[in-house]
Amino acid sequence: MLAPVVHILPLTTIRRERLLPVSGRVVARLDQKVSPVDVVADANLGQHHILVDVARLLGITPDKADGLIQCKIGERLTTNQLIAQIPGLISHPVQSPNDGRVVAVGGGQVLMEIGDIIFELRASIPGIVTRLIPDRGVEITANGTLIQGVWGNDRVDLGLLLPAPQLNSPGDVLEASQLDISLRGAILLAGHCSDPNTLQAADELPLRGLILGSISPDLLPLATQARFPIVVTDGFGNHPMNPMAYKLLITNTKREVALNSAPYNHYSGTRPEIIIPLPLSQPLPQARDTDVFSSGQQVRICRNPNIFEVGTLTNLLSGLTVFPSGLSLPAADVLLESGQKVVVPLVNLEVLG
Amino acid sequence: MPSSLIDADSVLAVDVGSCTTRATLFDVVESSYRFIAIGQSPTSAAAPFKDVGEGVVQAIENLQEITGRTFLNKDRCLIIPSQEGVGIDSFVATISAGPAVKTVIVGLLNDVSLQSVQRLAHSTYASVMESIGVNDRRKPEELIDGILRLEPDLILIAGGTNGGATRSVQKIIDIIGLACYLMPAEKRPSVLFAGNQDVAKDVNASLTPMTSSMHISSNIRPSLDVEDIQPASRELADVYLQIRRNHLGGVEELYSWSEGNLLPTAYAQGRLIRFMSQAYKSNKNILGVDIGASATTIAAGFNGELTLGVYPQFGLGEGLSGLLRHTSLDDIMRWLPLDIPTNNVRDYLYQKSTYPESMPATLEDMAIEQAITRQVLRLAIGATIKDIPVTVRRPFAGGLPYFEPILVGGSAITNAPTMGQGLLMLLDSIQPVGITTFILDQNHLLPGLGAAAANNPILPVQIIESGAFMGLASVVVPVSNARVGSTILHGRLVTRDENETRFEIKQGTLDVLPLPSGQTGHLFLEPLHGVDAGFGPGRSGDVQFSGTQLGVVIDARGRPLQLPSENGRRRELLKKWIWTLGG
Numbered sequence: 022m023l024a025p026v027v028h029i030l031p032l033t034t035i036r037r038e039r040l041l042p043v044s045g046r047v048v049a050r051l052d053q054k055v056s057p058v059d060v061v062a063d064a065n066l067g068q069h070h071i072l073v074d075v076a077r078l079l080g081i082t083p084d085k086a087d088g089l090i091q092c093k094i095g096e097r098l099t100t101n102q103l104i105a106q107i108p109g110l111i112s113h114p115v116q117s118p119n120d121g122r123v124v125a126v127g128g129g130q131v132l133m134e135i136g137d138i139i140f141e142l143r144a145s146i147p148g149i150v151t152r153l154i155p156d157r158g159v160e161i162t163a164n165g166t167l168i169q170g171v172w173g174n175d176r177v178d179l180g181l182l183l184p185a186p187q188l189n190s191p192g193d194v195l196e197a198s199q200l201d202i203s204l205r206g207a208i209l210l211a212g213h214c215s216d217p218n219t220l221q222a223a224d225e226l227p228l229r230g231l232i233l234g235s236i237s238p239d240l241l242p243l244a245t246q247a248r249f250p251i252v253v254t255d256g257f258g259n260h261p262m263n264p265m266a267y268k269l270l271i272t273n274t275k276r277e278v279a280l281n282s283a284p285y286n287h288y289s290g291t292r293p294e295i296i297i298p299l300p301l302s303q304p305l306p307q308a309r310d311t312d313v314f315s316s317g318q319q320v321r322i323c324r325n326p327n328i329f330e331v332g333t334l335t336n337l338l339s340g341l342t343v344f345p346s347g348l349s350l351p352a353a354d355v356l357l358e359s360g361q362k363v364v365v366p367l368v369n370l371e372v373l374g
Numbered sequence: 375m376p377s378s379l380i381d382a383d384s385v386l387a388v389d390v391g392s393c394t395t396r397a398t399l400f401d402v403v404e405s406s407y408r409f410i411a412i413g414q415s416p417t418s419a420a421a422p423f424k425d426v427g428e429g430v431v432q433a434i435e436n437l438q439e440i441t442g443r444t445f446l447n448k449d450r451c452l453i454i455p456s457q458e459g460v461g462i463d464s465f466v467a468t469i470s471a472g473p474a475v476k477t478v479i480v481g482l483l484n485d486v487s488l489q490s491v492q493r494l495a496h497s498t499y500a501s502v503m504e505s506i507g508v509n510d511r512r513k514p515e516e517l518i519d520g521i522l523r524l525e526p527d528l529i530l531i532a533g534g535t536n537g538g539a540t541r542s543v544q545k546i547i548d549i550i551g552l553a554c555y556l557m558p559a560e561k562r563p564s565v566l567f568a569g570n571q572d573v574a575k576d577v578n579a580s581l582t583p584m585t586s587s588m589h590i591s592s593n594i595r596p597s598l599d600v601e602d603i604q605p606a607s608r609e610l611a612d613v614y615l616q617i618r619r620n621h622l623g624g625v626e627e628l629y630s631w632s633e634g635n636l637l638p639t640a641y642a643q644g645r646l647i648r649f650m651s652q653a654y655k656s657n658k659n660i661l662g663v664d665i666g667a668s669a670t671t672i673a674a675g676f677n678g679e680l681t682l683g684v685y686p687q688f689g690l691g692e693g694l695s696g697l698l699r700h701t702s703l704d705d706i707m708r709w710l711p712l713d714i715p716t717n718n719v720r721d722y723l724y725q726k727s728t729y730p731e732s733m734p735a736t737l738e739d740m741a742i743e744q745a746i747t748r749q750v751l752r753l754a755i756g757a758t759i760k761d762i763p764v765t766v767r768r769p770f771a772g773g774l775p776y777f778e779p780i781l782v783g784g785s786a787i788t789n790a791p792t793m794g795q796g797l798l799m800l801l802d803s804i805q806p807v808g809i810t811t812f813i814l815d816q817n818h819l820l821p822g823l824g825a826a827a828a829n830n831p832i833l834p835v836q837i838i839e840s841g842a843f844m845g846l847a848s849v850v851v852p853v854s855n856a857r858v859g860s861t862i863l864h865g866r867l868v869t870r871d872e873n874e875t876r877f878e879i880k881q882g883t884l885d886v887l888p889l890p891s892g893q894t895g896h897l898f899l900e901p902l903h904g905v906d907a908g909f910g911p912g913r914s915g916d917v918q919f920s921g922t923q924l925g926v927v928i929d930a931r932g933r934p935l936q937l938p939s940e941n942g943r944r945r946e947l948l949k950k951w952i953w954t955l956g957g
Contacts, residue, residue: 257728369733
């Protein structure tokens with residue numbers, strides 16, 4: 022059976038394409054070393070439009086108005102610049118209401134694009150530009166620790182990884198009272214957060230990033246608005262972070278860590294990611310993205326009971342197994358890190374690799 | 375390659391759902407089509423595959439293992455037509471995988487063409503993000519900016535009766551055209567125009583260069599008092615497939631394997647329900663219900679007319695995190711027979727949305743899953759009721775019309791731990807009235823049969839009559855305003871072997887009369903105090919039933935079903951009902 026794979030790897034080579042939403046300009050160079058916040062490409066997304074109805078303003082037919090319009094598509098107009106006028110002793114000018122660019126002319130109307138929104142595409146991961154994709158973006162290759170998450174608020178930053186004060190276990194809850202000025206600019210590691218005051222306090226400091234094992238769904242609107250990246254490694258509700266990710270993170274405290282909290286999209290495959298850059302003389306083969314379930318795999322449980330626990334798949338059970346829910350499902354024996362052996366439906370497992 | 379499926383023997387039907395891909399084999403056994411077996415695999419539409427092909431091939435390979443037959447060659451390509459005992463004679467496919475199609479609907483008047491185009495959008499996996507009418511108070515440039523921000527996959531346009539308004543239509547077409555023109559070529563949407571046919575040619579000419587694909591269908595509102603959605607709905611099915619072929623890997627190949635016999639799953643289900651409502655001349659209409667991960671689909675057939683509602687917002691998969699935009703936690707919690715904290719239910723919605731393929735392993739998770747299933751089906755039924763023609767008879771205003779039978783698909787119901795749990799979910803959420811039979815499509819056969827029906831109408835007829843579907847329960851729902859506890863109905867069930875069971879039904883109760891599969895029975899009903907037991911208010915009658923898994927269930931709990939507001943009492947009642955139906 023096909024198995025979903027999530028990456029929680031101490032050392033790997035990571036290759037990611039970063040693409041503009043529309044055609045634009047690639048500003049990065051091949052082999053350039055980039056940090057996650059560096060701009061690698063940009064594009065003008067425009068801002069909004071204004072429709073100047075020349076025919077109506079002049080009280081003439083659209084055909085006649087088209088003959089009087091003096092601007093062309095692509096032309097930049099300044100405020101009050103003439104767009105059209107009826108010639109004669111007393112002229113009736115139609116002027117540009119704003120600075121802008123003409124994007125369409127016809128039917129007695131002129132459509133202008135007003136303002137510029139320059140979209141800047143950031144590298145999102147620290148690494149080397151290994152491929153340029155003309156007009157669209159780049160491919161970046163990095164080496165280091167990779168931990169993929171399940172929820173992110175679509176921000177990018179990097180900073181020093183610090184555990185939350187008094188963090189003793191992967192289930193410890195982050196409280197507003199733990200946040201003080203000494204954490205300013207840090208990327209903070211904690212088990213869980215369910216208090217809006219905590220997120221507000223973190224935003225006021227501000228933190229550079231926050232890594233949580235789990236989050237209360239109530240907090241998602243606030244977390245989405247936070248100015249710093251938030252990566253949730255495991256899921257929703259009050260549950261400890263999976264021990265594998267927790268150990269990797271806690272052993273890398275005071276190291277620089279990059280957060281790309283891109284929202285999880287099943288179809289495109291984008292996920293929030295935590296990368297801790299590490300030197301590597303030879304690039305490793307990229308981690309596989311697909312697998313089938315087999316004995317010996319490290320797996321994470323994504324549903325109750327034992328939610329977010331990690332273990333080793335020791336045996337694929339033949340036939341169907343009846344669970345306390347009453348469902349009969351294909352299942353496997355999993356030996357948890359605690360030494361407990363549990364039987365888990367295959368559909369509730371992810372392979373870690 | 376057979377030019378028509380009528381000449382074919384074996385038929386392979388593949389359905390690509392958002393979580394599961396199924397490959398179903400039908401073949402001729404003793405001169406008649408039979409359902410042979412089904413193979414399954416997780417769907418591979420999402421990353422890392424981003425191509426439905428892997429899941430399709432794995433499902434067919436699973437079918438090969440089960441049947442011992444060969445359908446794929448060494449290169450994992452379908453062998454069609456069959457040669458020397460290997461391969462398949464014909465192939466059909468259906469698809470519901472992929473994110474809901476981001477849709478903008480455009481019409482003239484809110485309560486005329488916009489309402490009709492909204493109903494048209496409901497006939498496929500569309501998520502309506504924006505609605506634009508001629509009376510919209512926004513400036514044209516605001517509408518343009520709104521469309522640009524949404525980056526829709528699809529724009530559905532209606533408006534103007536045939537021979538009616540043209541200038542208003544043209545004005546709105548200009549706005550759509552400008553918005554599409556401003557989009558990057560690779561992001562331009564597909565457009566379907568189903569409005570005033572007098573301007574259709576001009577609309578086609580002006581919008582074709584600005585769209586990813588331009589489609590014209592007949593007017594869904596040819597005159598003010600006539601709505602005709604079917605032709606546009608057929609065209610919309612093609613548009614949907616075009617979008618999937620453009621955006622989802624492997625769909626083009628599936629289209630080619632099926633020689634164009636690829637349909638949206640919901641459309642195929644709807645087609646079969648319409649076909650059945652026509653073929654079986656049921657005077658009580660036919661209802662099809664499918665609760666899937668990508669959407670809940672309701673298809674109601676009325677003598678060859680179809681009301682189809684596809685609701686991606688009520689799917690049991692990825693969309694669950696958005697469910698609370700359409701309902702409250704309290705409305706989900708009311709269906710829980712266990713005392714479960716509110717936070718657990720909220721967490722469940724988000725966790726299941728992150729892992730749509732995951733299944734409940736604990737009793738508590740199962741209770742939450744079933745509560746959510748009830749609520750999404752209740753919401754989908756509520757949305758469909760509004761779209762059912764007013765001419766269809768129903769026992770009370772705003773209620774569901776009479777349906778017989780009700781066909782049900784979707785693993786939340788068909789794979790429920792017990793048949794009783796499955797039936798109770800259906801009774802609680804659909805809340806049928808009168809006399810009906812619940813039939814389970816345990817193997818998800820309806821889409822394949824619907825896809826095959828156009829070229830091979832014998833196949834669905836023979837499969838339906840072959841007993842491939844499971845009779846879950848025959849159900850009688852008396853409609854009454856009587857006080858809880860008062861007697862509303864006397865009756866007797868006489869089985870073929872002359873066993874007679876007499877019974878008395880009180881308002882507020884749920885009762886079961888055993889009538890196992892293979893048996894037949896005659897049910898005589900004498901309602902009291904003007905109660906409508908399915909024969910009209912106060913009228914007695916009798917009905918012949920075939921045996922089903924759960925027998926004859928008499929649901930006198932009232933319509934609409936009112937649950938006690940006190941938590942403890944409500945939970946006890948829910949538990950009692952589950953036990954009544956066998957636990």
